[in-house]
Amino acid sequence: MGWQRWHEALAARVSGERLAHCERTALLCREAAAAHPAWGVDPERAALAGLLHDWGRGEGTAEAMLAAAARYGVPVSPAARRRPVALLHAPVGAASLRAAGLVDEEVLTAVALHTVGAAGMGALSLLVYTADFCEPGRTHPGACEVRAVLAADLRAAARLATRYTLEHLLAGGEMVEAGAVALWNDLVRLGEVDG
Numbered sequence: 105m106g107w108q109r110w111h112e113a114l115a116a117r118v119s120g121e122r123l124a125h126c127e128r129t130a131l132l133c134r135e136a137a138a139a140h141p142a143w144g145v146d147p148e149r150a151a152l153a154g155l156l157h158d159w160g161r162g163e164g165t166a167e168a169m170l171a172a173a174a175r176y177g178v179p180v181s182p183a184a185r186r187r188p189v190a191l192l193h194a195p196v197g198a199a200s201l202r203a204a205g206l207v208d209e210e211v212l213t214a215v216a217l218h219t220v221g222a223a224g225m226g227a228l229s230l231l232v233y234t235a236d237f238c239e240p241g242r243t244h245p246g247a248c249e250v251r252a253v254l255a256a257d258l259r260a261a262a263r264l265a266t267r268y269t270l271e272h273l274l275a276g277g278e279m280v281e282a283g284a285v286a287l288w289n290d291l292v293r294l295g296e297v298d299g
């Protein structure tokens with residue numbers, strides 16, 4: 105199934121501003137990947153992963169998200185039980201996309217990891233995670249700054265996005281998923297290697 109069919113399928117699941125966010129994320133992923141061949145990310149693959157990253161939002165309510173997680177065998181952490189839509193739409197979306205016929209494992213991984221993150225994320229996953237944070241429609245703290253950094257350095261942009269996300273969660277007294285801390289530690293260590 106190509107871009108057009110997936111776009112139609114996505115538009116049947118999410119609409120309005122959510123669909124526009126997915127389209128802007130796809131465009132940013134495609135442009136950034138095309139501008140930086142050294143990242144080793146195919147621009148069309150990046151665009152598809154960016155487009156489909158919020159596929160799981162189509163489940164709708166917290167109850168439906170928890171039901172979908174149970175259906176697909178997606179583990180529900182204590183943090184995800186508190187905020188099911190925010191934290192489960194990524195892994196549920198990947199499972200749902202697999203069931204819908206998406207076979208590209210790297211794209212599925214990028215979708216699954218785009219909210220929380222994990223240690224050892226590949227460039228495609230880092231790009232989707234970062235583009236979701238900083239696509240031009242985003243207005244939250246750090247979005248512009250991360251977008252500017254992404255124009256030059258994927259890991260540095262991902263690290264900055266992770267810092268803003270962790271700061272936001274801690275300031276709000278929220279739980280922090282282990283994967284987010286693992287990603288942060290990974291990016292700090294890799295930043296030291298990069299210099």
Ligand SMILES: [Fe+2]
Pocket residue numbers: 157158193194218219236
């Ligand atoms: Fe998302």
